[in-house]
Amino acid sequence: MKSCKPEEDETAESPAKFSEVPGKSTVECEPSDQPLEGLTLASHEVLEKAQLTGRLKCPKCGGSRMFYCYTCFSLVGLCENQVPVLKLPVKIDIIKHPNETDGKSTAVHAKLIAPDDVSIYTYPCIPELEESAHDVVLVFPGPESITVQEMAKRFQEDSDAHAPSGKRQKTADGKATAGAHAGTRAPQRVIFIDSTWNQTNRIISDERLQALTQVELKTRKTCFWRHQKGSPDTYLATIEAIYYFLRDYHVHCLCKDYHGEYDNLLFFFSYLHKLIHKAKVSAGKL
Numbered sequence: 001m002k003s004c005k006p007e008e009d010e011t012a013e014s015p016a017k018f019s020e021v022p023g024k025s026t027v028e029c030e031p032s033d034q035p036l037e038g039l040t041l042a043s044h045e046v047l048e049k050a051q052l053t054g055r056l057k058c059p060k061c062g063g064s065r066m067f068y069c070y071t072c073f074s075l076v077g078l079c080e081n082q083v084p085v086l087k088l089p090v091k092i093d094i095i096k097h098p099n100e101t102d103g104k105s106t107a108v109h110a111k112l113i114a115p116d117d118v119s120i121y122t123y124p125c126i127p128e129l130e131e132s133a134h135d136v137v138l139v140f141p142g143p144e145s146i147t148v149q150e151m152a153k154r155f156q157e158d159s160d161a162h163a164p165s166g167k168r169q170k171t172a173d174g175k176a177t178a179g180a181h182a183g184t185r186a187p188q189r190v191i192f193i194d195s196t197w198n199q200t201n202r203i204i205s206d207e208r209l210q211a212l213t214q215v216e217l218k219t220r221k222t223c224f225w226r227h228q229k230g231s232p233d234t235y236l237a238t239i240e241a242i243y244y245f246l247r248d249y250h251v252h253c254l255c256k257d258y259h260g261e262y263d264n265l266l267f268f269f270s271y272l273h274k275l276i277h278k279a280k281v282s283a284g285k286l
């Protein structure tokens with residue numbers, strides 16, 4: 001079973017092209033309920049200043065970049081202490097389609113804000129799944145998908161079913177990992193697919209992912225300015241999907257009230273969204 005290391009910060013091969021926004025082959029999408037309002041965010045002042053400076057060369061790959069390099073997953077023109085950093089309650093793995101234009105992907109936002117908990121893989125590389133697949137879930141809509149609430153209930157029931165020992169032998173020879181995660185009350189890793197609506201089939205039909213429980217974020221609507229033609233408006237940008245998943249995870253798996261703990265995952269996204277919105281208003285499109 002093939003799996004690979006997540007991408008590290010040394011991929012200087014990709015073309016250094018900054019993708020202009022908004023994309024041309026997209027349709028307008030303006031949510032009416034303004035879900036990006038009222039977020040608890042670090043100040044955008046540093047981004048406003050960096051924007052005035054304009055694009056700079058990425059010190060690692062030399063590409064012309066604004067705010068961050070989507071190839072090297074590093075900040076450009078910003079210091080680390082100017083950007084919020086979050087610790088997440090669960091590990092996030094993102095599988096990126098190889099044809100996905102890097103500059104349009106929001107996966108890099110998650111890696112920049114939560115560097116210790118987010119790993120990005122380029123398909124056909126996927127995370128190692130053999131040992132711990134029972135506590136890994138895949139966030140993707142499908143006929144078999146369940147909500148985060150249902151997922152939490154299922155894990156809870158599984159946990160209760162294995163109490164009080166909390167141990168379950170996964171292998172006959174009782175390997176060191178056996179039972180290590182069995183009976184956990186929530187998934188320990190969550191996989192997201194970063195791809196356009198049309199390109200996801202190849203990844204989602206990969207046999208290595210078939211055993212995973214699929215989770216769908218059914219009630220969220222996207223604010224992504226590159227909303228794709230033909231896709232439902234619940235087809236979220238990767239960073240939105242991660243954010244909404246974590247909010248639900250916080251409430252249903254950790255059983256805590258949500259008080260903006262993960263809002264800063266949208267630090268870049270909300271700023272870019274605001275810019276696009278302003279540009280549309282001034283162009284008379286809104």
Ligand SMILES: [Zn+2]
Pocket residue numbers: 058059060061062063069070071072073
């Ligand atoms: Zn770079």
